[in-house]
Amino acid sequence: MSRLHPIISVTGSSGAGTTSVMRTFGQIFRREAVNAAFIEGDSFHRYDRSDMKAAMAEAQERGDHSFSHFGPEANLFDQLEELFRSYSETGTGKIRRYLHNAGEAEPYGQEAGTFTPWEELPDDSDLLFYEGLHGAVVYDDVDVAQHADLSIGVVPVINLEWIQKLHRDASERGHTAEAVTETILRRMPDYLQYVCPQFSHTDVNFQRVPMVDTSNPFIARTVPTLDESMLIIRFRRPQGIDFSYLLAMLHDSFMSRPNTVVCPGGKMDLAMQIIFTPMILRLIERRNAAREGTCSRG
Template identity: 30%
Template sequence: MSSFTFHDSIRASPYIYIIGVAGDSGSGKTTFSDAIVSIFGTDLVSTITLDDYHLYDREERARRGITPLDPKANDLDRLARDVATLKQGRPIQKPVYSHATGTFGDPVPFHPTKFVILEGLHPFATPELLRHLDYTIFVDPDNEVKYDWKLRRDVGKRNYTPEAALEEIQRREPDYRQYVFPQRGSAGTVIRIAYSGYGKSLGTARNIYRITLGMKPPETCLEDIELNIDLCGLFTRSSHDFLLECSTLDQDDRKMRTLTIDGELSHETIHRIERNIEEQTGVHPIDIFTGKEVIAGSDLVRLIISWQIINHRILIDLRQMQKA
């Protein structure tokens, strides 16, 4: 392999690759955004939390009877202008919203890295936003899972009482269905999350859920990536239950090919995929699961998404080289 790595190529390119990660508040978006940061590094990846683009603070929203899920409660025009500026490689003055106080701070300068993640309720809610995005993800947990996560987060980190958190969840649900959920139909990648078929308690105890990954077919694959199952180990050493299922799903008036993972897989399965990606791209090391003996479905999905982003980003460079 040439000593000129994927990272070198990305640093040398002026192209700003923008990723939109959409979903309800507390839906687990950050779990998948963090995996991209872990693989490419903070020197190449930065994240903008779109709550910073709220138009009103918490007190004003209460007076107006409006939730952040309503696009009218967000400055999507400013967001679209800022995304267009970042796409050109130029810095912006980014607004700042504090969840601890429900108020705004002073804007801060934000300089684009080579990958910019837009994470929030409305990253591709308008055609103006969508046309600037290179990769789109919608995170869609079942209501039971989402409500449990939200209660733990809002009570533990956002100073809500359990009663206030539950009331907020119920009040926001109609707006979620009307304004946020329709974005799922525009997403190239959809992640659905349910409690594990091996027991609901595994979610809280070991972060094990039934994960269904739906993706539109990649435009190109650099090389085949093998998902290795050690049959000898499966029958003689493995003590963990798992399920892998591939199917076609009718969703949002389109068909998506899906992979469903439940339970726990051996780390060696993921380790071999990691090594294959390293050899193809020069992204080294990809050790985001180091120290784990077993891998949950969300871990495998995070790696597959990163693999697809790598393929798409390299394809962009190849096309630009052909035009030159």
Template identity: 45%
Template sequence: MSVEHPIVTVTGSSGAGTSFVKRAVEKIFDRENLNVAIVEGDSYHKYNRAEMKEKVAASKESGGPVLTHFSEHANEFAELEALFKEYKENGTGKQRYYIHSDEEADEHNARLGTNFSSGEFTPWEPIPEGTDVLFYEGLHGMVKRMDHGPKEGMHNVAQYVDLGIGVAPSINIEWMQKIYRDTSERPYSVEQVRDVILERMPDYIETIVPQFHRTHINFHRVPLIDTSDPFSTMSPDAPMGPAPEDSLIICHVRHQDIDLEAVKAKIPGAFLQNEETLVCGGEHMVEAMDLMMTPIIQNLIAKKRDAMAKLNG
């Protein structure tokens, strides 16, 4: 792979905590003073909000599998692969934005001189020139899957990724976090969120889970308190999940730039379960992420600058 244009991805399902890891990675980017092209996974969904609602309803009426955002049938894997390939080769590519809210609509409309609404996509536009790294956060940053759209075929997004980070909490914590977010920040009831979780399960198993075998680091949060029934409090006031001090973080590493012994020595109470797996208290999650990801990103940028220096003579 080209070292001039590195790609970093954070991958996990809705409610897994990818946004939390995204903030940790962006903090490293800021500290290293990097110019970053940020790509949101939602931007590569196939349908806007109204279209997706219609497609889901049609799938239910047909009696077949329910269409979900996890599925290859609801995403533009060909476009995502094309972006990663183009960025690796030339530091360019095209992206768009999915508009989540009225506030985001106002922001993009002011920028583009358009009149889009929440739930729609902005037009495709080029990645800004001169970025140091492309950073993707979403559902499919390490996907290798069929695309059943106009560009049908096997698409391997993962082959272009320099650092893939997986976020896979205990499934009950994931459900608790999704219930909390979708009932507190979005207009859904607990019952509606529960139904969506159940409908997504086949696609979660087929599309999301296999990506965690291709990542370089997986952060897996495990509860130390009883979360056996995440649906027991059928209320929008249900807790988001265990507090950091009431959970452990399992850090599984497959990357040569990480010295787990050195990381362990810097985190109080951390221990190595085996040579690839570090365990630490949940209150040290950000610290563990920083210690593991910083040297990898620094090495990626050092290789990029060395390669660019050679090209420039």
């Protein structure tokens, strides 16, 4: 953690909805004139698209049917932690981009599914914003979670997460339901070991629970909408949270536990705006005070 160079991380698995959360934070940053350095977790995968296919084939040949993007073998956990550590100390660090499609790859003259070269992050940002699979991962001697000043988990109930992934991968990536199902099964051991534990380290978790039948996610024709859901918001450290204000602003909400608010799913964006705007402003105020203190000592 750093007063001068704060870090916000949003963590969730494939299909969890972290991209939508990133858009909400983008709105807050623009409104409050916060210059955030955006980091996508995909850029810290170990393999590009073609190399990942080769690594998966090799794993299957040796009888490993659980090799996945969720585990340490396919990721650069140490370099992700080094970025967080470097940014917290100096306000910069080494980054790259993963180019998901032809539109992203064209400006770089590269193929889709490849990485841009490593480069130094500009040192003029107000904070670092990470969105991806491993923003709060703790593994062996790697502890990414310890460096984040604010960490958020996005965790739909598992059937909803699968439905969202099935529909996204089919519509945006052209994958068959069978292929997506195989991916879900292959990733499950790593999901249990490396993704789930992160949500014990996050400061705030957002879990969407559908109010419609999702018993068999593999035959669901549509993704349950926000208005067909309830949202569970859990605070790891409830001290300092004005729950009375939250309940007043989020109509039809209630508290199910001393650290947990339940509200209609359609209020997810509003809830994030209300909860995170003051948190971000406090990080920026703390940063400005630290900078002024540094300047006065200098």
